[in-house]
Amino acid sequence: MTLPAPSGPDRLTQADRRARTRYALLEATARGLSRHGYGNLVLEQVASEAGYSRGALYHLFADKEELALAVVHWLEQTWYDEVGRLLVEEPDPVEALLAVARGSAIHSRREIARVLMTLRAEFDGRDHPIGEAVKQTVDRVAKDCARLIAAGRKTGAIPPGPPPAALALAYLGAIEGVVIYLAGHDPHDVVLAERAARGVLDLIAT
Template sequence: MAATAPSRKRRTQAERTAETREALLDATIRLLYRNGYSGTSTEAIAEEAGVSRGALHHHFGTRAQLMADVIGTVYDRERLAYEEIATETGRGTHLSDWPEMLWEVLSRPSGLAVLEILQASRSDTELATLVTPMQVRVEQMSLEAIKQQFGSGDDAGLLAGIRLFVWAARGLSIAQVLAPDPEEMRRSIDFLKLLIDGAIRAGAIDSRGRPPLPSGN
């Protein structure tokens, strides 16, 4: 008797919905990276994802809402990527680990896709209304994660440091696309790491980025 193939489990409606949303988000990221914001229309996204425009609007409502959800999705993926790097390499416990870690994650196509959305929000009121509070939440979540990693401190100072590191890596990710030799950008990341190590050796900050305690404490 011939063996019968095992029956394939039928997907639930929730699973189909999640898969469609994921396909649309991934398609949007690919198109933003390849074509920029202006070249990422809802028609192109639906075609790239292999779904109808009606399905796109059903899941996200508007193009602006889809773009805002891309930012949230990319942030969640980036957070997991940092955790994976830390687990696999043991990096992340010292401040000087972070320029390279940020570069590894933010220079990916998804990081450039986010930059396309943020830039477009400057002249798109509907998009800015959705993206601006989301960007604030992302920074706040990053701040809380850093405080858990390195301990509490002056929130304004910590946030200033986060912005410096993140936007240095984001800016270099754009330069990487334009540079004749993309590897030159990694030298800039290495230079930032050297600056941090120098500040630590000079006693300006400790290995967690905190200024030294006043004498007598």
């Protein structure tokens, strides 16, 4: 996300200040969710870490749930801006899937990228708006990956096998497992994320 540039000689508009405040709070909340989960998230600590008062936080977000939902949507958009765009921009289905595997490993080196993993585990099996928002995000990514798998099978680049929807979930799970356990192991995380993707997709390494 690009923050607004100063308007005039080092001056920000009210909208600019609001955008910067919102960004700082979202980022601090993402770090807090990654470290502590939703249940243990303390809004006073979030506001303090972002450099704002609790009042500033409540001026933008009604409560913890609304803030966490905003983080989920922000992270989904961030992932698509940085990595998921390859799902539509790369014309070759196989290369798109492998590029997303590599890009996901790099993206997940940032602490905030682990939020969705943390929340999915925390809300698994629970009827809760945050769990539903995370599920919708995962479903969107899985659907995009399944589309590419189906396209790759039409060309013969991806061998026949389980249904594309099931294979897409396995592909995402394999990548997620690599980036969780290899956090901080640069550049091996990228190499092994691609290797995991190739294995699940039954591709012969070149």
